[in-house]
Amino acid sequence: MSEKQNIVWHEAEVTKQERRTHNGHQSFILWFTGLSASGKSTVANRVASSLFQQGKQVYVLDGDNIRHGLNNDLGFNEEDRKENIRRIGEVSKLFVDSGQIVLTAFISPYREDRNLVRKLVRPEEFLEVFVKCSLEECEKRDPKGLYKKARNQEITQFTGISAPYEEPENPEIILDTEKHSIEECVESLLLELKQKQLI
Template sequence: MKSKNITWHSGHVQKKNRQTLTKNKSAVLWFTGLSGSGKSTLAVEVEKKLFDAGVLSYRLDGDNIRYGLNKDLSFRPEDRKENIRRIGEVSKLFVDAGILTLVSFISPYQTDRNMVRALLEKDEFIEIYVKCDLSECEKRDPKGLYKKARNGEIGQFTGIHSPYEEPDQPEIIVETDKQSVNESTQQIMKFLKKNNYI
């Protein structure tokens, strides 16, 4: 049920004021890809590079968010959509706060990723496709999830039972089955510098 008797309450301090304070643009770096592709690993590395460069950033990880904010959601399609909607709204708040926000979620559906992009202003959503062949992701299987999915212990698993829709036009594509973590991290950092985010 939608709230009806509400009004947005604006303050004196705006996003542009916060960006002046932090000395960087705020935006969402949205890492999407299969489980095991390296989304979280890359987000951690980019966050450290940003921190070392004095850039205010924060990382929102799919698994971490399910410990709190989204702990009431399953992996059914409707709950996956709500999972992304909520993190999209949280990301929007972080961007308004002047923070470069790193989001690593499988986010398998293009419509859901587009929904988040639509929440933000132009150039505030940087879609990073962490591309990795399914066979390589299965080989890595850092959490043992592919094995469980193949054994029937996990249903609706992306890449096995549920589809993953590759991004239509991502701002960045890193191929983690061909590039090292360092190479992928450097590629992302170069994009941010070239486009004046940092």
């Protein structure tokens, strides 16, 4: 008999719907995906700040920050990247259950992994936000100097250079940070959430 058979799900006394009613808004995942330096974390944090000022319960899970703690045992090979996203998906699901809006800013290069997270929650609880920006522009920005290191082969398995990035095929939202300012992207996303009656 495996130990897993001894684990039983314990239903919470406070339901997801009760939490949503208490908070006055829906709970869902805004999954920001895109190349390094595309603007995922910047847009996610600005959106979170705006939602917070409106009295919404909101939290940002950022790729680099998560790798300092929860996922500090993972590297950047394909297997570890998949596990990184799986764990974030499970954490995000808990945030949705707690009645909060969770914004995740992860390169999350593989469609299969993003779809796995999508399946963890109800269809209306997952919005894929493709932060669109060309490799050339991201490389020009290079705020952390990672592209330079990748080109000098100081970093291996770097998305866009020595590892693949699979663009979303049908994202709920596309934000083009190459053509639009951060402010315009934030405004556009907030408008979309209002139209979908999520906030």
